[in-house]
Amino acid sequence: MSPEARRLHRAAIGVYVLKTLRDAALPLVIIVLLSLLRGGFDAGGLVRGAIYGAIGVVAAAITGWWRWDTTRWWVDGNGIHKRSGLFTTKQTDIPWSRMQALDLQQGIVQRWFDVHSVHVQTGGGGAQGEIVLEAIWDEELQGLRDMVAARGGTVGAVADAGTRRLTRGALVLAALTAGQLGVIVPVLAATAQLSQAVLGDEAEEDALRLIPDSGGEVLLAAAVLLGAAWLLSVAGAVIAFAGFRITRDGERVRIRRGLFEHRETTILVDRIRAVVIVEGLLRRPFGLAELEMEVIGHAKEQAVAQTLFPLLRRAEVGAFLEQLLPERADDIDRLQVLPRRALRRYVLPPGVLALAVAAGAWPFVGFWGVFLVPLAALHGLARFRAAGWRLADGRLVVRRLMLARTTVLAPAALRESVTLGQSVLQRRGRLADLSVAFGKRTRARVHHLDADAADEAFDRLA
Amino acid sequence: MTELPPRRLAPKATWVWRLQQGLAWGLAVIVVLVIAPELDLPGWLVLIPLGGLVLAVTVAPTLRWRSWRWDVQPEAIEIRRGVLRIRHTVVPMLRVQHVDTTSDILAQAFNLASVEIHTAADSHTIPLLRGRDAEEVRARIAALADES
Numbered sequence: 346m347s348p349e350a351r352r353l354h355r356a357a358i359g360v361y362v363l364k365t366l367r368d369a370a371l372p373l374v375i376i377v378l379l380s381l382l383r384g385g386f387d388a389g390g391l392v393r394g395a396i397y398g399a400i401g402v403v404a405a406a407i408t409g410w411w412r413w414d415t416t417r418w419w420v421d422g423n424g425i426h427k428r429s430g431l432f433t434t435k436q437t438d439i440p441w442s443r444m445q446a447l448d449l450q451q452g453i454v455q456r457w458f459d460v461h462s463v464h465v466q467t468g469g470g471g472a473q474g475e476i477v478l479e480a481i482w483d484e485e486l487q488g489l490r491d492m493v494a495a496r497g498g499t500v501g502a503v504a505d506a507g508t509r510r511l512t513r514g515a516l517v518l519a520a521l522t523a524g525q526l527g528v529i530v531p532v533l534a535a536t537a538q539l540s541q542a543v544l545g546d547e548a549e550e551d552a553l554r555l556i557p558d559s560g561g562e563v564l565l566a567a568a569v570l571l572g573a574a575w576l577l578s579v580a581g582a583v584i585a586f587a588g589f590r591i592t593r594d595g596e597r598v599r600i601r602r603g604l605f606e607h608r609e610t611t612i613l614v615d616r617i618r619a620v621v622i623v624e625g626l627l628r629r630p631f632g633l634a635e636l637e638m639e640v641i642g643h644a645k646e647q648a649v650a651q652t653l654f655p656l657l658r659r660a661e662v663g664a665f666l667e668q669l670l671p672e673r674a675d676d677i678d679r680l681q682v683l684p685r686r687a688l689r690r691y692v693l694p695p696g697v698l699a700l701a702v703a704a705g706a707w708p709f710v711g712f713w714g715v716f717l718v719p720l721a722a723l724h725g726l727a728r729f730r731a732a733g734w735r736l737a738d739g740r741l742v743v744r745r746l747m748l749a750r751t752t753v754l755a756p757a758a759l760r761e762s763v764t765l766g767q768s769v770l771q772r773r774g775r776l777a778d779l780s781v782a783f784g785k786r787t788r789a790r791v792h793h794l795d796a797d798a799a800d801e802a803f804d805r806l807a
Numbered sequence: 808m809t810e811l812p813p814r815r816l817a818p819k820a821t822w823v824w825r826l827q828q829g830l831a832w833g834l835a836v837i838v839v840l841v842i843a844p845e846l847d848l849p850g851w852l853v854l855i856p857l858g859g860l861v862l863a864v865t866v867a868p869t870l871r872w873r874s875w876r877w878d879v880q881p882e883a884i885e886i887r888r889g890v891l892r893i894r895h896t897v898v899p900m901l902r903v904q905h906v907d908t909t910s911d912i913l914a915q916a917f918n919l920a921s922v923e924i925h926t927a928a929d930s931h932t933i934p935l936l937r938g939r940d941a942e943e944v945r946a947r948i949a950a951l952a953d954e955s
Contacts, residue, residue, distance in 0.1 A: 497833045641927050761928035769893040782928035807883065807897035 350417040350428075354480035356458035358414070361409035361479070362402075362587075363454060369401060418478055420492055425465055427476045437476050441496045443467045446597065446611030447489065448474060460487050466611065466776060507668045511589035511655055519635070519656035522627040574737035586655045589734075593669045610650065616641045619755035619783040620653060620673045622662055626748050634659045636666075639755075639784035651786065666754075675740050675754045680733030686774055687793035689805035691729035695721040734791045736802050741781060753789040757781075757806055765803040767796065781806060812878035812885040819917045820875075820935035821868035826913055828863035832856055877933045879944060881951055884924055886931055902926045903952035908941045924948060 410433070416429035424440040446466040460482055464778050481489075511519070587604035598617075601609040615640025619639040628634060636653040657665055659677075666674035699721035702713035731746035736757060744752040766778040777799035781789045791799075835856035843852055867890075876887040884903070887895040902925055910920040920941035921934040936944060 542878070568920045761926040762896055762898045762931065764894055764896040766889075766892060782926070784928050788928070803895070803897075807885075 348419055348421040348558070350419040351485075353413060353416055353418065353478060354458060354460045354482060355413065355478035356454050356460050358406075358409045358413045359454040359458075360452065360462070361412050362405045363452075364501060365405040365408065369405075372400070373398070402586060404435055418476070425489070427477060427478065438463055439467055440491065443494060446609050447486075447493065449486075449607070449609040451607040454608070455480055459483070463489070507592060507594045507804060509654065509665065509669060511586060515656050516586055516589070517581065518633070519586055520572065520579040521624060522631075522633065522656075523578045523582040559572065582655070586652070589655055591654060591669060594639075598653075598669060612638075614639055614670065614672055617670065618759045619753055619787045619789075620666065620670065621787055622659070622677060622752040623750075624659065624750040628656070629750055632659050633657070634662060636662065639787035641784060673756070675742050675753055676735075676754050677742065677744075677754065679737050680742060680744055681794075681798070682734050683791075684776070684795045685730060685795055687776055688726070688729050690771075690774070690776065690793045691732075692722045692725035695725045732791060732793075733792065734789075734802075736805060741806070743781070743791055745790060745792075751789060753783070755781075755783050755787075755789065759783060760806060761804040763803060766798055767799075771796070779803060808929075812876040812887055814877050816872060816877075816933075816935050817917075817919055817937045817940070818872070819919060819937075821872045823913050823917055823919060823935055824868040824871060825864050827852045828867065829860060832860035832863045836860055845875055879948055879951070882955070884931070884933075884948065886933060896931060898924055898955040900948075900951050902928075903948060906945050906948045906952070908945045910938070910941075922948070925932060 390696065405515040411431055412429065415431060415434075416427070418424070418425070419426040424438060424442075424444065426438045428434060428436040444465060444467060446464075448464040448466055448705065450464065452462065458480065460480040461477040463481055463486060465476040465478070466474050516603050562720070570670045584604045586602055586608070589602040590600070592599045592601075594611075596614050597611050598614060599611050617638045617640055621637040621639065622634050623637055624634045635655055635658055638653045640651065650707060653670070654665065662677060663674065664789075696718055699717040703717050706714040728746045729749050731744060733742075733744045735742045739757050741755070741757045742752065742754050744750065760786065763782075764778075764780045766780065767776075771777055771793065774793075775796045777794045777796040777800055779791050779794060779799050783789065836853060839853045839856055840849070843850060869949050870890045871888075874888055874890045875892065876885075878885045878918045880900075882900055884898045884900065885896070886898075887893065904927060905925050907923040907925070909923060914920060914935060918938045919935045920938050921932050922936065922944050924931045924933075933944065
């Protein structure tokens with residue numbers, strides 16, 4: 346690969362244009378929708394909208410072309426460089442020694458032109474590379490990989506030590522059981538409220554008429570909302586996880602996924618602080634789990650970027666980790682259980698809280714609220730039985746149940762902080778809480794374990 | 808629980824808490840006094856924020872100050888706090904990413920400052936040290952973190 350400065354493939358223009366239009370699309374859609382809903386949208390408005398749209402596309406195309414025309418990248422003995430900018434020029438240089446990965450992405454535009462978007466990663470973390478080459482040819486990618494390999498790095502070469510793919514059947518199952526309802530329902534409810542606010546007074550009256558006024562209608566509305574949320578969650582999971590493939594490659598794992606946009610991400614094993622086995626509400630009865638990971642520097646990435654594998658049988662987790670991530674593998678069973686005296690602390694507080702809620706809700710739902718009490722107590726019992734931990738050979742395993750059952754596996758040495766907590770009541774019962782932080786999203790917590798055992802574990806972890 | 812870290816917060820910290828909490832509870836008393844007649848709520852409700860106010864300006868700050876202990880060692884930072892619920896946290900020096908000192912208007916009035924220690928997972932605060940002590944602690948943690 347010659348050291349002279351070169352341009353990106355012309356497909357980059359399309360990428361820039363699409364990005365500009367996508368950024369501008371939401372405000373435009375809102376403006377169009379608002380005028381439509383307020384009844385001020387006649388034929389003249391339609392023509393005006395089309396003209397504004399056309400002007401926007403032309404402006405985006407010109408700036409896209411200009412940006413492409415002013416962008417150059419090159420490689421030399423020192424590393425890889427990119428210079429770009431319309432009015433202010435920005436140049437980024439990454440020395441070969443700092444280069445940790447070449448991540449590939451293929452969006453719709455890149456697939457159309459059969460080119461790749463390459464994210465050059467350094468140790469800084471984050472899914473977005475420090476240098477992004479929006480569109481380069483296959484030969485250029487190969488040349489880049491060869492140059493990295495020639496400089497002693499393993500970034501370019503794929504030493505395939507093991508690969509695991511998500512089958513179509515598993516993808517469908519993963520999508521059907523994706524437990525993101527908890528996130529989507531409030532979003533849908535907020536959207537409904539927002540649209541109501543946007544619709545104005547008349548529509549609000551219409552909307553008021555639509556508000557369910559009987560118990561049956563409330564249930565029906567809830568079922569429709571849940572159904573819509575579930576469909577959204579299924580579609581989201583299919584788009585994110587289609588073609589999911591994880592490959593172990595020396596000190597890295599490579600993850601490829603995506604239906605419309607193919608993404609290939611490389612993660613240094615050292616950056617994976619912890620593995621979390623999540624057995625969601627819909628998956629646990631079938632013995633299925635999702636594997637997530639805590640990657641340092643990835644805290645701001647979206648949740649799917651933290652997925653190590655979307656769905657596998659719980660019984661397979663051990664073998665999967667042994668093959669692809671032996672550094673973080675551990676026995677997820679045979680954990681230390683909590684002392685018997687901790688049981689009432691799991692059962693009593695939620696039971697009392699449920700009783701208070703039932704009492705407060707009595708005027709509205711009557712006797713039915715009382716059923717909350719045994720439900721809350723049973724959930725407390727399930728949480729007590731699910732809780733477990735083990736600290737052995739420098740590895741920590743902690744399991745707990747909220748709605749999903751999660752098991753955190755991590756080397757103790759990778760903890761960010763350790764906290765031992767004890768309330769006055771716990772002191773009387775010789776119990777304590779232990780909490781170990783491994784990253785922004787991952788905290789291994791055990792409530793109400795034996796105080797002496799907690800003290801000893803704290804001393805070993807501190 | 809394990810051994811107590813030896814260092815304490817600045818004694819004047821109690822006055823900052825007294826003022827902060829006293830203002831908040833005092834505001835709650837005024838709100839209840841204004842709202843209760845409007846909503847036909849019983850007058851004795853004001854006793855709840857009033858009780859909070861009395862506690863906040865008398866014993867609570869002293870108890871809170873006594874419960875706060877901390878220490879900075881070459882390998883780790885230790886923080887122990889809590890009256891009804893004691894929490895003892897250890898942050899390995901190796902994990903410290905950066906460290907700040909902060910001081911709001913009330914703290915500045917008493918020449919106090921807080922030290923905030925940031926890791927990749929979370930942040931931890933040693934509140935209300937004497938201004939110069941806070942600067943020293945920040946510099947020491949930064950130097951130790953750099954070495955580890």
